[in-house]
Amino acid sequence: MLIKHRQPWHITQNRVYGFTDVKTADTMQNDYTFYIDYELKVGPPTDKNLYSKSIFVRPGMHYGLIMKPDIFKIAWEFWTDLDGEKKYYDVSYEADEETFYDNYFVIVKHSVKQKTFTISITNKSIGVKKTLVQEYEGTLADYTHAPFNFGIANFDTHIPREHMGYCEYELHDVGLFTQLHSDISVLDMITANKGCGRTPKKMLSNPIFVLNMDETTLYKVWDLSGNCFYLDYNLDLSKKLKKAI
Amino acid sequence: MSEEKLTEGLDLHHENKWFRETKNKLDKVGCGFCLAKWTQVTLQLQTGHTHSCHHPKTHKIPVTEISRNPSALHNTLFKKRRRKEMLEGKRPKECDYCWNVEDNSNQFSDRVFKSNESWSAPHYEEIKNLDWRSDFNPRYVEVAFSHTCNFKCSYCGPAYSTTWQQEVEKFGGYPTSDNFNSIERHIQEDKWPQKQTEHNPYVEAFWKWWPDLYRDLHTFRITGGEPLLSKDTWKVLDYIIEEKNPNKNLQLAINSNLGIDDKLVDRFIDKINKICDEDRVKEFIIFTSVDTWGKQAEYIRTGLEFNRFWDNINKILTKCPRVNVTIMSTYGCLSVPNYKKLIEGVYDLKKTYGSRDRYWASAVFLDSSYLRYPWHQSVQILDDKWHNEVLEQAKLLYFMGVPIFDHNYIGYSDIEIQKVKRIHDWMTAEKDPKHIKTSMQNFYRYFNAHDRRRDTDFISTFPELEYFYEKCKKLCL
Numbered sequence: 195m196l197i198k199h200r201q202p203w204h205i206t207q208n209r210v211y212g213f214t215d216v217k218t219a220d221t222m223q224n225d226y227t228f229y230i231d232y233e234l235k236v237g238p239p240t241d242k243n244l245y246s247k248s249i250f251v252r253p254g255m256h257y258g259l260i261m262k263p264d265i266f267k268i269a270w271e272f273w274t275d276l277d278g279e280k281k282y283y284d285v286s287y288e289a290d291e292e293t294f295y296d297n298y299f300v301i302v303k304h305s306v307k308q309k310t311f312t313i314s315i316t317n318k319s320i321g322v323k324k325t326l327v328q329e330y331e332g333t334l335a336d337y338t339h340a341p342f343n344f345g346i347a348n349f350d351t352h353i354p355r356e357h358m359g360y361c362e363y364e365l366h367d368v369g370l371f372t373q374l375h376s377d378i379s380v381l382d383m384i385t386a387n388k389g390c391g392r393t394p395k396k397m398l399s400n401p402i403f404v405l406n407m408d409e410t411t412l413y414k415v416w417d418l419s420g421n422c423f424y425l426d427y428n429l430d431l432s433k434k435l436k437k438a439i
Numbered sequence: 440m441s442e443e444k445l446t447e448g449l450d451l452h453h454e455n456k457w458f459r460e461t462k463n464k465l466d467k468v469g470c471g472f473c474l475a476k477w478t479q480v481t482l483q484l485q486t487g488h489t490h491s492c493h494h495p496k497t498h499k500i501p502v503t504e505i506s507r508n509p510s511a512l513h514n515t516l517f518k519k520r521r522r523k524e525m526l527e528g529k530r531p532k533e534c535d536y537c538w539n540v541e542d543n544s545n546q547f548s549d550r551v552f553k554s555n556e557s558w559s560a561p562h563y564e565e566i567k568n569l570d571w572r573s574d575f576n577p578r579y580v581e582v583a584f585s586h587t588c589n590f591k592c593s594y595c596g597p598a599y600s601t602t603w604q605q606e607v608e609k610f611g612g613y614p615t616s617d618n619f620n621s622i623e624r625h626i627q628e629d630k631w632p633q634k635q636t637e638h639n640p641y642v643e644a645f646w647k648w649w650p651d652l653y654r655d656l657h658t659f660r661i662t663g664g665e666p667l668l669s670k671d672t673w674k675v676l677d678y679i680i681e682e683k684n685p686n687k688n689l690q691l692a693i694n695s696n697l698g699i700d701d702k703l704v705d706r707f708i709d710k711i712n713k714i715c716d717e718d719r720v721k722e723f724i725i726f727t728s729v730d731t732w733g734k735q736a737e738y739i740r741t742g743l744e745f746n747r748f749w750d751n752i753n754k755i756l757t758k759c760p761r762v763n764v765t766i767m768s769t770y771g772c773l774s775v776p777n778y779k780k781l782i783e784g785v786y787d788l789k790k791t792y793g794s795r796d797r798y799w800a801s802a803v804f805l806d807s808s809y810l811r812y813p814w815h816q817s818v819q820i821l822d823d824k825w826h827n828e829v830l831e832q833a834k835l836l837y838f839m840g841v842p843i844f845d846h847n848y849i850g851y852s853d854i855e856i857q858k859v860k861r862i863h864d865w866m867t868a869e870k871d872p873k874h875i876k877t878s879m880q881n882f883y884r885y886f887n888a889h890d891r892r893r894d895t896d897f898i899s900t901f902p903e904l905e906y907f908y909e910k911c912k913k914l915c916l
Contacts, residue, residue: 211860213834413842422834429842
């Protein structure tokens with residue numbers, strides 16, 4: 195599914211209609227496994243291609259996966275609170291000019307107890323995998339009120355363009371679980387669910403969202419986890435982006 | 440990237456603020472206050488019955504009242520007494536459908552939805568200050584001129600269908616504990632319909648009232664029977680086509696089972712286009728009905744040929760580029776197994792025919808209301824294993840929902856989603872086990888007799904419910 199340039203998507207945290215009691219908001223504060231399979235597109239010539247591209251970001255103090263075309267890096271960024279001070283971390287994978295726009299599969303695991311992020315990045319186009327581990331000090335900053343954004347980080351008219359991070363990319367797969375799962379079990383689940391329709395054949399425990407790119411409407415992508423959280427086309431933001439930029 | 444303040448506020452306690460405001464305004468007058476008691480009316484002229492809102496039972500219109508004042512078709516003394524209760528902070532007992540929703544869930548009831556409608560809300564101030572004895576011209580009128588109908592839906596009866604009338608005249612009522620659709624019960628409740636050949640004082644009063652009523656109307660809807668089999672329906676259409684100074688604010692709605700002769704469908708399309716092309720109404724909606732998909736829908740609605748029905752919807756939406764179609768689903772226990780297919784089918788129609796030329800870009804709406812009577816066909820009698828299926832149907836609607844409720848978006852609206860979620864909530868509410876047992880026994884007795892009378896086969900049509908049928912059968916032994 196194409197996340198189009200300046201037409202970002204998001205997962206809302208509203209639990210309307212009482213379909214579920216599962217809360218999305220604080221799920222990335224504790225132990226979790228997040229995976230995403232994507233392929234960044236070279237931006238249109240009119241755009242400044244050297245600005246950072248937000249694949250999946252919780253805005254504010256950025257928390258998520260960001261592509262940096264000026265230095266060909268793929269970064270998992272986050273902030274912590276340490277003795278009242280904010281501290282910035284950037285776990286980076288170094289690609290190069292030839293591989294930057296390849297198809298990547300990224301698995302991020304967060305362990306609260308060990309205070310670590312483990313990020314495995316696979317370049318599917320050339321079959322290379324690298325695992326990075328980052329320990330941190332203090333506690334993870336509070337992202338409880340931040341939305342889950344795809345294709346943008348922040349937007350407000352006063353925010354400089356380089357911090358907005360909008361971009362265009364092909365989203366192949368994405369999922370979030372509030373539990374640590376092994377890379378192999380995540381891959382097994384994805385393989386088992388290929389072409390499964392609306393009902394998953396295999397589901398790992400504690401899913402928050404597991405998006406099914408085979409099932410889409412004009413505005414939404416189906417959530418296989420059953421929690422009824424959807425990847426929505428962010429209409430409001432797209433309208434604002436069209437007007438403002 | 441640097442630290443930035445959060446830029447997108449999130450409403451973590453989503454609620455429709457318009458519905459909340461309406462509820463607060465209603466509650467200021469009284470906890471049972473509902474504008475629909477004044478603004479809306481259904482007139483069943485074939486039996487001389489009326490009610491304001493679909494939920495309370497109908498009551499008989501006294502002929503003596505309409506002989507003095509034809510608007511007593513709506514402003515009956517009985518209804519005025521219920522209005523008095525509402526204005527005095529009481530909850531009329533006949534409106535218990537809404538009290539049930541309000542007391543058993545955190546959903547808004549139809550009292551709020553109906554009072555929030557554009558045919559109700561503008562009249563709030565006028566109505567709350569009105570003396571309870573005063574007449575009020577309704578803005579939303581539903582009228583059935585006749586009960587002539589070529590269908591005999593399983594939950595319907597002789598008051599609304601001549602084919603049902605013929606069946607019970609031949610076989611009598613069904614062998615359920617309440618003797619469903621017996622002639623005796625209808626006569627006892629004064630609901631046995633008049634023959635079309637007899638003089639009908641209610642139809643006569645209607646045509647006396649019509650010129651005055653027509654000017655005030657926001658919405659006029661013709662129901663039945665099958666309205667396209669009634670001459671009065673064609674008379675209304677011709678009145679609007681010929682009127683020199685038409686009420687251009689009128690939202691005109693006609694019910695049809697779309698299972699009538701092709702010539703009548705074509706004649707109907709011709710009239711619709713005359714009215715729409717000359718802007719004689721603001722909006723033209725066709726209401727039709729189906730309760731699930733395919734053969735199972737045909738079983739529920741005897742007379743329905745599903746494919747022809749679906750073709751007719753496509754034909755109307757193709758040939759009438761400005762109309763909207765609402766599919767009314769009477770959601771009962773037999774709707775559950777295949778309702779998802781209907782949800783997907785309607786979504787396909789929305790996508791295919793969605794257009795800004797129509798009053799609503801979403802060409803088709805799916806209005807799902809739970810079946811309350813006869814109880815033996817309600818979703819409440821099903822066992823718990825079906826609860827999740829209904830919840831999944833509500834989720835599917837949500838998935839296919841519009842991002843913002845607006846004329847321009849195509850997909851399911853908030854109300855379409857909420858109504859199915861409400862069915863789930865009602866289905867899972869606490870029930871009286873004795874009542875459920877009786878209803879399950881009636882389920883078996885009814886469908887067993889149905890198969891014999893109508894040459895149908897429940898088990899081969901509903902293989903998903905075979906175990907349930909057998910379970911109900913055992914309760915009768």
